[in-house]
Amino acid sequence: MEDLTIEEKCENLMNIVVESRKRFGKMCVDYEQKKSLMENKLLNLQLETISSYRFKPKQTLPNIEVDEMNQYTNDFSQEIKSRQKRIDDLKKRLKNTQDVVLQLKSDNVGRKLRQPLTAEALLTKAKSKHV
Template identity: 60%
Template sequence: MDTEDLELETKCENLMNIVVESRKRFGKACIDYDQKMLLMENKLLNLQVETVSNYRFKPKNAVPNIDENSSKDLDDLCVEITEKQRRMEEVMRKLKNTHEVIMQLDADVIGRKLRAPLTADTMLAQAKAKKVQT
């Protein structure tokens, strides 16, 4: 039986060596296949990019030619826009100043008295209220 075991063991070892060698060859083939596949994908992508970059797109609307009159109109429009922007900034500054004055008047006692209606009845009522307090 020992000879049979030895013979069986050598057969198993030979089979294992064959499996290992076939795995090595199959692994190398897989690596080569992956590299070739990546190379082909890159070539296809480069071809697509090249094709797209060489394609001339046609616009839906033709771009008008800009002559001197239209450039002058554009310059006038730019000047008008900057003028209106400057005026808007000036209005904003004046509005801010007015708002500050209103806030000061709200806080001011004299401002409150000036806002009170000046009729004879109110003046009499104020005088009576002062007289009663003293």
């Protein structure tokens, strides 16, 4: 070993370093794979535990009977129907009132009745017809 040159000694040492890196690198890769596998197993175990756990609510919901709920919805729908009927009736009355107003505006007799019935107005009207 003493008769080896410095270059050969460096080369031997470098080979040892390369071989140890290969061996320890492979061990590190195996370690990382095993570590990942164990982490996945732990996460799966935690997920299974959490998914099977029954959480208790902070406040319990009141127990509403189905009949009571149906009665409430029926009452609510009846109220909506009655209000809709009132609205439809109001629309119909408004339409009737508009028709009556239009008839009164187009009525000649009604227009004549609205004119003043004083003697002076009748005289001026008669004079305007004769001229």
